Amino acid sequence: MSITDIQVTDELVHDDDHHEEHHEQSFIFKYIFSTDHKTIAKQFLITGIFWAMIGGGLSIIFRLQLGFPDMDMGFLQPFLGDWISNAGKLDPEFYLAMITMHGTIMVFFVLTAGLSGTFSNYLIPLQVGARDMASGFMNLLSYWFFFLSSVIMFVSMFLSTGPASGGWTIYPPLSALPQAMSGSGMGMTLWLVSMVFFIASTLLGGINYITTVINLRTEGMTFRRMPLTIWAFFITAVLGLLSFPVLVACVLLLVFDRSFGTSFYLSEIFIGGEALPNLGGSPILFQHLFWFLGHPEVYIVILPALGITSEVISTNSRKPIFGYTAMIGSILAIAFLSFIVWAHHMFITGMNPFLGSIFMFLTLIIAIPSAVKAFNYITTLWKGNLVFTPAMLFSIGLVSFFISGGLTGLFLGNAAIDINLHDTYFVVAHFHLVMGSAAFFGLLAGVYHWFPKMFGRMMDEKLGYIHFWLTFVGVYLVFFPLHYIGIAGFPRRYYSFTNFDAFSSFVDLNSFVTVAAFITFGAQFIFLFNFFYNIFKGKKAPLNPWNSNTLEWTTPRVPEHGNWPGEIPKVYRWPYDYSKPGAKDDFIPQTVPYHQTKESNTDFENEESKKE
């Protein structure tokens, strides 16, 4: 190819050469340093699953401490070593380390990298009709930066001084002063290094996702014909691109405070009776910068899950998604609003009450687009021919969590109520339902739905149902009681409550939550078995197992690099023509032109068919 053609994304062409000539790639380039978006997606997924088990395992250990504070934890000594005292007690500082790691792992490594990394990578090229991402190489870098960041974070857990322990929000001065607690030393340093690579990974991925959606859509794939999954991934990537750099700014100043002695976040601090030299900084500044990322981040986590849900619910209700335009509009509105509400995490920092009420007002407005989405899911389900696949059940579960967790957001969004509830278990209940569990269910729904495409085989439905019901009921049993515990005043991130008489009547409830957490966590092993066993032994999947309209189901059972063996299919219609009146089948794939469906066309579509 001549140099003049440099305009075309050349990496893609090279990959295609391979595909056409059927060169056998070596194992390393096919499965490890692959530039194929499908392989990279699977790498993200498996790494995400690994992290989810670590993050979940940590929560089980600290739940034991909370539910059964008198328990002898000697049996954990083989795993935790010196963090368990000889009397069988968990080290209080390690408790803080565990909740910090749990939060960091779940928010960033599982629900950001595991979710967006997997499904944006997997679905964007397949659903917009592209042979691969705009830059396969950047995509490869994105995964390996994530991998490196994972290794660093993992290593930090084995330091003798423990990993970072100041909470996933790493507020200074605790995080800024290595002498403040043992986790603020090397553990915090590794946390920061790991996050730098993580952010680089997210930005590389995000730039790729946006570019692919804008530039590489197949013929006919207009924005108004894009599946809602793609809309969600696209806007998520935009959010990440705009908010993660601010986290870089935030972390950069923290690094300077930690390592070079500047005073951005520090002022007038005494340690052990001695005054530190730092003057003139403010820890509140950190909170502003952190939450400017932090709030969009929670939507970075939930939007892809909502996108997956839109697709799964519409397919399995055999009905067009209710309010396609409203769905796009609400994604855009949520994305926009998420940048101007960050201070609702800071109502008790002594901010000007007038400013507080502005942020309160903006925060409550987010309830509107969120409610639009919830209503649209329900109206899509309403009177549909529901097909209860495991993916569908998990999607419905997501809607349930999104509503019950979103409602408590309305309480927290009111500054006057939040002053009572801030930093209690009520907040923990709120975000575990609306973000944690909902996004986790989105991830699971996506895996159950696209597993046949990813691995060419089917997962077991029965195991899927058992997994769903145990997890769904389990999540409510774990997190619903936390509302009461929070209202009763339990502060979050406390190692033990046995010293407070007022809390003694809640001991049983806390034990109950721990037992429920055990069952929920245990149920995930059913999924693990179902997932890994069926990658190798599952029933071979049909080409379009869910009778779905989107483009990925037009590829071969196991698509090679390049996705479609021949030309890329053209797109003639939106992806939601399910149960169209007059149509032969209850679904019409996006690749079917209007002139082949005279019986079900509207007048407008008949006009369109003349142009085809």
Place this chain on the structure above:
Amino acid sequence: MDNTAAIFANRNFKIKSINAKKFALWLFIVSICMLFAGLTSAYIVKKSDGRWLQFEMPDMFLYSTLVLVLSSIVMHLTYLKAKNNSLKAVKIGIASTAVIALVFFYMQYLSWVQLVAQDIFLVGNPSGSFVYIFSGLHLAHLIGGMVFLLVIFLDTINYKVHSKSMLAIEMCTTYWHFLGGLWIYLYLFLVMSN
């Protein structure tokens, strides 16, 4: 090869609007903008918080700004030369841009020396620390730009930059102008707030 080229020729209609790589560069620029927007708003928030030390910005910053503008002009002329296929001028142009950038580096360093002479250190009141962070982080991005210059310099030697293959040099020019604009923004921001 022919086969795939045909497939791509087929779908070039999409790529006609904006080239994917150029687009990705713009997205990268957006993320850098957000980084500095975050930092400058941190500056504003911190300043309104009080306990703020006012000081004069060293005048060396003004001269370095002019030098950086000069490098942008040279870069742009180089780009125009590439359009005319005067490859020799392109090589000289890229090299001079890089040399001027090195001068800029040195002048930034001199500005820091001036700051130190004014008793403004990296460690101290945040008002001074911010100046070091802004200029230092800008230099870090400029290093990226220098690497880019090196890449297109090698491309030019290998006859990969000419009127029909402008993408790389065009992207480099865009990034270079952006770095110039970014510094002007930071400089004006600092001058107006001090």
